[in-house]
Amino acid sequence: MSAGQAWAVLFVAGLLEIVWALGLKASEGFTRWVPSVVVVVAAAASFWLLALAMRVLPAGTAYAVWTGIGAAGTAVLGMVLFGESAAALRLACIGLIVAGVLGLKFASG
Template sequence: MAWWILLAAGLLEVVWAVGLKYTEGFTRFWPSSLTLVALVGSMYLLSVAVRDLPIGTAYAVWVGVGAAGTAILGMAVLNEPISPFRLFFMVLLGIAVLGLKFSAAAT
């Protein structure tokens, strides 16, 4: 269950990271409010997940899910550049996240 909670925390990290683009420096009320709610939710779920998972593993997976999700959303929705190098390193990031998950399960 902790891994599903951690995944949800990572997905909320994507929401708040992308939300930052729409806050315009926290000068827009609704985008800022939604971004802050996602940030608090993400941190809370991370704190719940680390009750059962090692902090180093959980934090690295949380950051990896958030970074990869944000980059994918940026390319898909925000017209950020797509390059072979960027895609290659996204795949490496995904492999690293899966490796951390499976290596933590093996211990």
Template structure:
């Protein structure tokens, strides 16, 4: 169950990271509220995951999911560059996430 909590926490992290862009510096009330709720959900789920998963592994995977998802959505939603170097680096992050999962 810890892994499912961790996955959901990582997805919520993507939500708040992308949500920050939509808040426009916390000047838009609805995106700000949704972003803060997503932050709370993400941290709550990470806390649940930490009941059964090692701290270092869980935290690295949580931030990795958030990083990869945020980069992908930045490319899709905001037209950020999808250079070969950026995509290769995302691939390395994914490899690290898989490696941590396999070693846990």
């Protein structure tokens, strides 16, 4: 796997992290069957893709980018889907997470 492919795999892993994090909310504490299954499948796929990306990318960089994508994406979709706060400070902090993810990507070469 090339570095470019590893970054693409890592991006998909981050997107799947968003899926399972939002699925946790929808599962209502694993009391709803379908969202619970989505959580387990998405989490397993996300971890697997993260592990594949770590074959090529440094572990610290890959993990930080994975969690950053998940955190920022979950926060934004929480605002859109669940009416969570979109206060300016919260948006600024999400922007800092995105800047950190991009910084790690470009610092890695």
